[in-house]
Amino acid sequence: MFKNFSLSLFFSMAAVTVVIFAPFLMMFHPIFHMEFFSYDEVTSLFIPNPVNLRLVLIACLVLVVMLGILAYKRDKIMYATSALLLVATIGIAYLSTQNYLMISQEQIERHHFFNEQQYRWDELDEVVFEYVVGSNKGDYTFTAKTGERFVIDEKEVHSTGKSQIYHLARENDISYTEREKSK
Template identity: 30%
Template sequence: MRDNLRPSLVFIVLAIAVLIVAPLVILIVPLMAVETLYFDHNNIVLITPKRNFILLTAAFLGVILALFLLSWKRNKATYALAILLVIASGVAAYLSPKSYIAIQEEGLKIKGYNHLTTYKWSDMIGILYEFSETEPANYTFSLKNGEKVHLVENGQIGSGERGIILSLARQHNIDYTEKESASE
């Protein structure tokens, strides 16, 4: 029976298998990767940015598209395009755990794909915590140089972490304000 399988059927089955497994991997791997790779005892909270999930989703979509492309037609051009899609997917999957946001005892660290920005508590003049019943809460860190850093709460910051941030703000004489934002 195995000899009777058409290659297009094999590629479709593989694409469907990847499609079934992908959501679970996309939800778990970015969190585990950031928590494992960037663990530090000084972290109050380690936030996985939404772009990590988006990149991993794009990686899986590239693999699925390559498999469907190969199920549709197999010639030199489609093989070349499928290889390029898989390589691009590999790059996206490699970059997906490369960014994080860490709130630490020393300050705030924001790591992008190729840069790390550190803001010390002594560089901050205010922290605004805006919350709403319908929207995720936002933190706005105001710096002495006029720059503002916005963080959207994504469930990784609980009331305990918020309390530690408040105590660090008080310890460093930073104005901390909590306000309910207007619901639309």
């Protein structure tokens, strides 16, 4: 009964396996990201961006689609399509490692996909935390002495990050203001 090897069954079971293990990948991705990223744990705070979890989910879904295509039909066009989907999966998985915020004693660094913003604390002039009363919707606006600004959503920073931003701003004589967001 099970003497013949079936590629369709193999690819179907591989797709089911990816579906089963995708939640675990999403759960452990931030831990792996923090463990394998090189930074000084004593003086720095590394915060992966929440969008990374969605990117891992999308990569898993693209992989499931690729395996489903291979389970359904195998010819040159399907192999080429599967190869493109595999490259897309690897690319999306790579992008999930490129979104983070690092707050250290020397600087604040934010990577969002291919956009990198990095400011030393002595280059900053003001930090403003604007919030909406009764919700967790707020954002940090960092203003450099050159007038440049960058904004970080409160969703990207957990309580330890908020505390560290406040203390490092005070430590470096940077104006820190908390105010209600105007509607």
